[in-house]
Amino acid sequence: MIDWEKPIETEEGFPARLLSTDYRFEGKTFMLVQIEYEYRSSTRVFEKNGTPYWSSLGRLRNRKTKREGWVNIYSNTNTHGQIWGTEEEAKTFQTVGSIITTKIEWEE
Numbered sequence: 069m070i071d072w073e074k075p076i077e078t079e080e081g082f083p084a085r086l087l088s089t090d091y092r093f094e095g096k097t098f099m100l101v102q103i104e105y106e107y108r109s110s111t112r113v114f115e116k117n118g119t120p121y122w123s124s125l126g127r128l129r130n131r132k133t134k135r136e137g138w139v140n141i142y143s144n145t146n147t148h149g150q151i152w153g154t155e156e157e158a159k160t161f162q163t164v165g166s167i168i169t170t171k172i173e174w175e176e
Contacts, residue, residue, distance in 0.1 A: 070118040075131040078103055084128060087111065093121070101128065132175040140166045 070076065076084045088100035091113060098121055099114045113121040118128035137151035138158035142165045151172070152158035158169045 070116070070128055071130055072099065072116075075133070076101070076118075076128050077131040079127050079129055082106075083131070134173060134175055136171060136173045138169055138171055141168050141170060143167055 072086055072089065076086065078084060082103050082105055084101050084103045086099060087102050089097075091098045091100040093113065099116060101112055101114050103110045103112060112126070114128060115121055120126050137153060138155045139149045139151055140158055140162050142149065142163075144165045150161070152161065155169055155171070162169065
């Protein structure tokens, strides 16, 4: 299921944006979405679950947001760290037993 409050994209990774939540056709209500392909834009009609109305191809999904941060790694496994925005910030808060400060990346 699509969360229409969050950024969306096609399954192929092309960015998309919601234009309308009340597009009506044949007595039903649909989502009107603009898709940004490499050299053109296209407006398409989707059901609320992200399935295209006139085709079985080209589903939508919520865009994954790549995030990054810095953590201090400790030799004592009982020590839990925190994710910091910068390497300098993480090193400022190192405590006894810290082995290394390293960058991490994840998708939300």
